[in-house]
Amino acid sequence: MENTSLIRLDHVTRRYEEAGVLRTIFEDVSITFARGEFAVLLGRSGSGKSTLLNLIGGIDEPTAGDVFIDGRNITRMGDEERTLFRRLHIGFVFQAFNLIPTLTVRENVVLPLELVGRTAAATSRVRAAELIEQVGLSHRIDAFPDRLSGGEQQRVAIARALINNPLVVLADEPTGNLDTDTGARVLDLLDTLTRKAGRNLVMVTHSEEVVGVADRVMRLKDGKII
Numbered sequence: 696m697e698n699t700s701l702i703r704l705d706h707v708t709r710r711y712e713e714a715g716v717l718r719t720i721f722e723d724v725s726i727t728f729a730r731g732e733f734a735v736l737l738g739r740s741g742s743g744k745s746t747l748l749n750l751i752g753g754i755d756e757p758t759a760g761d762v763f764i765d766g767r768n769i770t771r772m773g774d775e776e777r778t779l780f781r782r783l784h785i786g787f788v789f790q791a792f793n794l795i796p797t798l799t800v801r802e803n804v805v806l807p808l809e810l811v812g813r814t815a816a817a818t819s820r821v822r823a824a825e826l827i828e829q830v831g832l833s834h835r836i837d838a839f840p841d842r843l844s845g846g847e848q849q850r851v852a853i854a855r856a857l858i859n860n861p862l863v864v865l866a867d868e869p870t871g872n873l874d875t876d877t878g879a880r881v882l883d884l885l886d887t888l889t890r891k892a893g894r895n896l897v898m899v900t901h902s903e904e905v906v907g908v909a910d911r912v913m914r915l916k917d918g919k920i921i
């Protein structure tokens with residue numbers, strides 16, 4: 696069963712304790728994602744969308760239940776093992792781009808390779824340059840992020856998310872800070888570089904355009920996926 700789905704949440708519950716009071720964000724969520732699927736996650740602000748994405752990505756841990764990625768139970772891994780697994784197999788794209796301001800475009804894109812010890816300088820430079828070309832930024836390869844437009848910064852973030860050739864790309868409102876046209880181009884690029892390359896893409900969004908492109912639409916409401 697684990698071989699047929701790339702991402703599987705098995706009876707996952709997430710609660711937070713605040714000032715001694717337990718709050719349930721979602722409860723007993725079981726979902727699977729087929730290989731190469733582009734899924735969209737909708738829901739009101741505070742409904743737990745980012746929390747769910749962070750659980751899939753191993754940034755956060757469930758209160759109960761298990762998360763499987765490519766048949767591996769990441770919930771049962773130790774912190775170090777999970778961090779390495781995440782860096783190798785999961786790419787994240789955030790609304791706020793989160794580029795490192797003191798690094799150039801190329802250095803930002805190469806960084807995840809260095810974090811997993813893939814530092815063979817020549818090959819990593821070539822791979823970074825290829826990805827930067829795919830996102831249309833070869834002419835800006837030595838620029839610093841503050842010299843780039845929002846759409847350009849997000850394209851760098853996409854290249855960075857893909858440098859380790861991840862199985863899964865998780866995107867949290869990746870077009871939220873972009874105008875409609877730029878957002879549409881970023882969406883198209885994400886789709887091309889993920890689903891069309893056989894990777895899974897799970898995206899949190901408010902954009903109706905994204906909903907139209909996705910294979911599957913999920914809504915978080917009152918702690919359940921509907």
Ligand SMILES: Nc1ncnc2c1ncn2[C@@H]1O[C@H](COP(=O)(O)OP(=O)(O)OP(=O)(O)O)[C@@H](O)[C@H]1O
Pocket residue numbers: 711712713720738739740741742743744745746747
């Ligand atoms: N570390 C934490 N400790 C306590 N509560 C938290 C923590 N992180 C998130 N929450 C709460 O969990 C709920 C869900 O948060 P989450 O960020 O997943 O919402 P969201 O659906 O992504 O919202 P938005 O659309 O505004 O980004 C919120 O009520 C939030 O306050």
Ligand SMILES: [Mg+2]
Pocket residue numbers: 744745746867
């Ligand atoms: Mg959020």
